[in-house]
Amino acid sequence: MIKPTLIQQFRVEPGTKVNLKQYVTDWTATDNAQELGKDVIKERAREILEENRKELATAQELLYASDTHSVLLIFQAMDAAGKDGTIRHVMSGVNPQGCQVYSFKKPSAEELDHNFLWRYMKALPERGRIGIFNRSYYEDVLVVKVHPEWLGPGQPANPDDKFWEQRYEDINNFEKHLSRNGTLVLKFFLHVSKGEQKRRFLERLNNPDKHWKFSESDMAEREHWKDYQKAFEDALCATSTKRAPWYVIPADRKYVARALVADIATTAIQDLGLEYPKVAAEKLARLEAARAQLENKPNDDKAGA
Ligand code: ATP
Numbered sequence: 001m002i003k004p005t006l007i008q009q010f011r012v013e014p015g016t017k018v019n020l021k022q023y024v025t026d027w028t029a030t031d032n033a034q035e036l037g038k039d040v041i042k043e044r045a046r047e048i049l050e051e052n053r054k055e056l057a058t059a060q061e062l063l064y065a066s067d068t069h070s071v072l073l074i075f076q077a078m079d080a081a082g083k084d085g086t087i088r089h090v091m092s093g094v095n096p097q098g099c100q101v102y103s104f105k106k107p108s109a110e111e112l113d114h115n116f117l118w119r120y121m122k123a124l125p126e127r128g129r130i131g132i133f134n135r136s137y138y139e140d141v142l143v144v145k146v147h148p149e150w151l152g153p154g155q156p157a158n159p160d161d162k163f164w165e166q167r168y169e170d171i172n173n174f175e176k177h178l179s180r181n182g183t184l185v186l187k188f189f190l191h192v193s194k195g196e197q198k199r200r201f202l203e204r205l206n207n208p209d210k211h212w213k214f215s216e217s218d219m220a221e222r223e224h225w226k227d228y229q230k231a232f233e234d235a236l237c238a239t240s241t242k243r244a245p246w247y248v249i250p251a252d253r254k255y256v257a258r259a260l261v262a263d264i265a266t267t268a269i270q271d272l273g274l275e276y277p278k279v280a281a282e283k284l285a286r287l288e289a290a291r292a293q294l295e296n297k298p299n300d301d302k303a304g305a
């Protein structure tokens with residue numbers, strides 16, 4: 001597992017102003033990391049991912065058996081930051097029946113006719129499950145903050161600061177409600193640099209097998225890079241809380257991002273201190289009787305197997 005002191009540097013402390021330039025996008029370029037060398041880090045990151053995959057599977061089984069909590073993992077990022085790949089790798093060891101992934105796209109007309117949290121509420125994980133939001137209600141203070149004209153009917157044409165502050169407040173209250181009702185909420189911002197996004201877009205354009213991944217709207221949104229970074233900074237500052245913290249994950253190296261997310265999620269679930277339900281004495285007696293019956297009664301099929 002990764003040392004908690006290292007993890008701490010990626011967590012947004014509640015109430016602190018966020019300047020994304022102060023968070024690294026390429027962790028392998030930091031002084032500490034350079035001493036180790038990229039190959040060592042890559043290998044270590046793979047090992048951490050592997051260890052956590054197994055531990056996450058065990059933690060999820062316990063989550064399911066104890067049936068007292070649920071877990072919500074939220075992923076937000078600029079395009080091509082690696083949300084899909086991170087989700088796929090981190091969750092690959094978990095029983096598919098124990099987790100649900102929802103990817104949120106542009107809201108439908110029906111969704112826009114409801115309050116902005118409505119469609120997300122319907123997708124929340126039930127007790128015992130891990131729910132993953134690939135994009136989330138944070139889009140409603142990110143993409144639409146950059147493009148207020150996409151807010152939908154009934155919303156102000158020129159939303160002021162108060163409008164956004166009220167949305168942050170709604171989100172904080174919503175997450176408080178979830179937390180009080182047994183949902184562990186963890187939020188990951190995959191922090192990719194503009195240069196690395198360019199490299200990944202070019203890779204998609206240069207490789208015919210990856211053309212399907214490229215969307216022209218990704219290019220248009222790249223033009224608004226600064227506005228998005230500012231919207232992220234405001235949102236992370238306003239909504240990182242003790243109950244539902246934000247982590248700014250360096251995402252220029254996919255293996256670093258995956259290892260960090262896997263470690264943070266696994267540790268947080270383990271820290272819930274869940275236990276397998278204790279079976280009542282009466283039921284234990286019935287289990288004992290069933291065992292005796294199975295052991296003592298001869299098989300009645302001919303093969304005797
Ligand atoms: P991919 O990796 O497949 O590109 P994606 O998450 O980028 O995954 P897209 O279908 O490309 O999926 O994009 C979804 C789009 O929907 C994004 O541009 C996102 O900003 C937009 N979107 C999501 N939620 C909202 C919302 N509440 N209001 C407006 N736009 C939204």
Ligand code: MG
Binds near residue numbers: 215
């Ligand atoms: Mg996209």
